Amino acid sequence: MTTATVIEQQVDEALRLVATHNLAAASAVQRWMRISFRDASALLDELERRGYVGPAEGSRAREVFVRRCEQCGRIGKRAFHTLADDEHGIRITVCANKSACRKRRPAPTHPAA
Known part of the structure; x- marks a missing residue:
């Protein structure tokens, strides 16, 4: 598998988890996927870029669209x-x-x- 494929699978998994739990917080994604906080934040930034979640507002969870x-x-x-x-x-x-x-x-x- 290429790196792009792995990243796309992680983004899809993060989207499924965020939509299921209606919660877009880096700490929650970190726990659910067992990844680093930095990687979880990067996944949420990608979901924001695609229009699935709102922008980061400090330490609060992002809005889920x-x-x-x-x-x-x-x-x-x-x-x-x-x-x-x-x-x-x-x-x-x-x-x-x-x-x-x-x-x-x-x-x-x-x-x-």
């Missing part, structure tokens, strides 16, 4: 809904329409009675 569908894993900036069940404290993010979700969970099969 992307979300991840919890059903199909798609990462994007638009077309997501957050479904909440306040009674049970459950919140999930899903694609806004069924055609946008590439891998909708199949309908459960019911055994013949």
Whole structure:
């Protein structure tokens, strides 16, 4: 593998983690990926350059502009809904329409009675 391929894989992994956790902090990326703080900061700078996260504001976490569908894993900036069940404290993010979700969970099969 070339160096560019390895770097691109690290950027993709950082994007997936940031979108999943909705947190773009160098210390968090450092822990999740088990890399140095310097490398984590460089990855966040690259995500900022690509428009996925906001600029650094001192020691605060950066703003996250992307979300991840919890059903199909798609990462994007638009077309997501957050479904909440306040009674049970459950919140999930899903694609806004069924055609946008590439891998909708199949309908459960019911055994013949």
